[in-house]
Amino acid sequence: MKVPSLDKYIGIEVYCTDFDGIGGKIKFDDESFIVEEIIRDIKSNANGYALYRLEKHGIDTQHVIEDIKKKHGINVKPFGLKDAHAITTQYVIAMRKGYYKEVKEENYSLRFVCYTEPLSKDVLLANKFSVMIKEHRGNLDVLENIDKCTIANFYGYQRFGSSKAITHLIGREIVKKNFHAAIDLLLMNNMDFEVAVRREYEKSKDPIKALRKIPIRIRRLYVEAYKSYIFNKVMSYIVEEGYELKCKNGDVCFVNNRLKIFDGGDAILAIPTSGYGFRNKSRFSLVIEKVMKEEGVTHKDFYIKDMQEVSSESNFRQALLIFKDFSYKKEPLILNFILQKGGYATILLREIMKPSDPAMAGF
Numbered sequence: 001m002k003v004p005s006l007d008k009y010i011g012i013e014v015y016c017t018d019f020d021g022i023g024g025k026i027k028f029d030d031e032s033f034i035v036e037e038i039i040r041d042i043k044s045n046a047n048g049y050a051l052y053r054l055e056k057h058g059i060d061t062q063h064v065i066e067d068i069k070k071k072h073g074i075n076v077k078p079f080g081l082k083d084a085h086a087i088t089t090q091y092v093i094a095m096r097k098g099y100y101k102e103v104k105e106e107n108y109s110l111r112f113v114c115y116t117e118p119l120s121k122d123v124l125l126a127n128k129f130s131v132m133i134k135e136h137r138g139n140l141d142v143l144e145n146i147d148k149c150t151i152a153n154f155y156g157y158q159r160f161g162s163s164k165a166i167t168h169l170i171g172r173e174i175v176k177k178n179f180h181a182a183i184d185l186l187l188m189n190n191m192d193f194e195v196a197v198r199r200e201y202e203k204s205k206d207p208i209k210a211l212r213k214i215p216i217r218i219r220r221l222y223v224e225a226y227k228s229y230i231f232n233k234v235m236s237y238i239v240e241e242g243y244e245l246k247c248k249n250g251d252v253c254f255v256n257n258r259l260k261i262f263d264g265g266d267a268i269l270a271i272p273t274s275g276y277g278f279r280n281k282s283r284f285s286l287v288i289e290k291v292m293k294e295e296g297v298t299h300k301d302f303y304i305k306d307m308q309e310v311s312s313e314s315n316f317r318q319a320l321l322i323f324k325d326f327s328y329k330k331e332p333l334i335l336n337f338i339l340q341k342g343g344y345a346t347i348l349l350r351e352i353m354k355p356s357d358p359a360m361a362g363f
Contacts, residue, residue, distance in 0.1 A: 006358050007350075010160045010168065011232030014239045016151045021354025022143075024136030024333070027362035030057040032132040033086040035345070037079070038125045038338070048115040050100035052076060052092050056108035060084040062218065063192075064108050065092070072103050074110070079124040080341070083158050085362070093119050122257075126338050129345045133333045133353065142352065143328050143335075150245060151321040151351055152235045155228035156344025157363050164189065171226030174219075174310065175301050179207035182222075192218070208306055219310045223302070227312060230274045233291045235319070238271075238284060245269055245319050252282065254318055268318050275314035276303040321347055 001015050027033045042051060054076075056064055061081045068074050075095040082088035091113070094100065103110040161167045166189050173182035183201055187194060193214045201210035211219060238245070246269065247253040253260065253267035260267075272282050274292060278299035282288070292298065302312045322340040335352075339345055346363050355361035 001354070002356075004356060004358055006157070006165065006363075009165050010155070010157065011229045011236060012154050012350075013233070013236035014152075015351060015354065016239055017149050017351050019142045020139060022133070022136045022139050022352060023355065023361075024133040024353055025360075025362050026131055026133055026349060026353075027083075027085040028134060030085060030087050032134075033083075034088075034130040035082055035086055036089040036128045037091055038128055039079070039091055039123045040125055042114065042116050042119070042123070044114040045117050046115055047097065048117050049097055049119075050094040051113040051116050051119070052094070052100070053089065053111045053113050054078075054092050054108065055087075055089050055111070056082070057087045058084060058107045061088075061090065062221075066215070067105070067108075068103060068110060071105075072101060074101055074103070076110075079119070079121050080127070081158075091123070121341075124341050126340055127343075127345070128338050129336065131335045131345065131349065133335065133349075136333055136353070140328075140330065140333070143326075146348075146352060147323070147326045149351070151348065152239050152245075153318050153321045153343060154232050154235055154347045156346040156350075157358065158344070158346065159228045160225055166191070167222050167225035168229040169226075171222035171224070172229075172295070172297075174211070174223055174304065174307070175226055175297055177301075177304070177306065179211060179306070183207045183210055211307070216309055219307070220312075223304075223310050223312050227274050227302070230291055230295060231271070231317060233294075234271065234284065234288050237287045237291065238319075241287070243284065243287075248283075250283075252316060254316075259316055268320060268322065270316035271319045273315050273317055274299055274302060275312045276300055278314035317342065323348060 003013055060083055061078050065076060068076060076092040077095060078090060078092045080090060082090055100112045102112055166185065170182050170185050173185060187198055196213040197210045200213050247262040247267045249262060251262045252270045253262040254270055255267045259270060271284055272278060272288060276299055299314060304311045321343050323337045326337040328335045353361065355363065
């Protein structure tokens with residue numbers, strides 16, 4: 001089955017299912033794609049940090065955070081990132097204690113929930129989706145058994161800038177220490193913060209100083225996007241070569257969201273990611289090293305001495321896309337499901353729809 005060029009561009013070179021897709025379009029308006037974060041129970045602490053419920057549409061999480069800081073002087077941290085072309089509900093936490101301010105703007109609102117202890121991304125459990133698909137071809141019988149399909153946990157299009165798909169290329173140049181090339185890519189593609197970066201670059205001729213005009217969370221995203229591309233390439237090889245994706249004795253697996261060496265029971269296989277500190281002990285190590293060689297990088301390259309704040313350590317990611325409570329209704333076709341933390345709805349939808357042109361289909 002032919003894989004679109006955009007998919008290959010972000011490292012996804014295979015499908016995990018062999019049925020014909022239903023086609024169609026998603027994200028044709030914000031109301032057609034609804035996402036809500038599910039978080040664990042939070043203990044309140046009157047002397048703690050403000051936890052907020054952030055509802056937005058037509059703007060992505062990074063830009064909302066920057067806008068809240070610029071307009072309202074509130075510095076908040078999200079537990080997950082949400083796309084612009086959707087109605088999304090998520091949670092963010094203030095970076096300093098003892099103060100909260102509710103905000104209402106045209107395309108987002110920030111509502112106080114409670115004061116609490118410092119929270120990490122572990123607070124996020126899953127995401128609940130409601131997705132409308134229009135102009136599909138029918139063949140909806142494939143939806144009856146989709147929850148029995150084995151689907152690799154690829155990183156989705158949003159991780160790479162969706163149809164523009166440039167963030168991992170900037171990250172690649174940063175990892176390879178080609179900082180001038182990273183600047184060139186950013187300026188040629190009219191990326192965010194272009195004005196500040198260009199001004200500093202023309203003034204100092206120092207690409208590192210220029211890149212540091214970009215907020216650190218965005219610079220880290222560039223490097224993480226490159227790691228995501230490598231992971232997608234690795235998973236493509238693993239699927240194509242028929243590796244067993246069930247846990248075997250000695251595998252590193254996730255058990256109740258914690259990593260442990262598998263010795264039986266319910267568990268989800270974990271795949272090592274690239275990054276400094278990588279240990280060559282997985283049965284997938286040969287595949288990982290093959291991709292790294294093709295890319296012309298080593299794991300040590302992810303320790304970036306000239307810009308240490310964006311260095312990235314090796315970790316693990318679930319091999320399989322885990323979703324539950326899948327249901328659908330027809331006319332209009334609406335899919336409902338809950339997806340594990342770190343999973344991308346567009347990866348599930350990609351398998352269901354198999355669009356010939358993901359960008360035109362709303363991906």
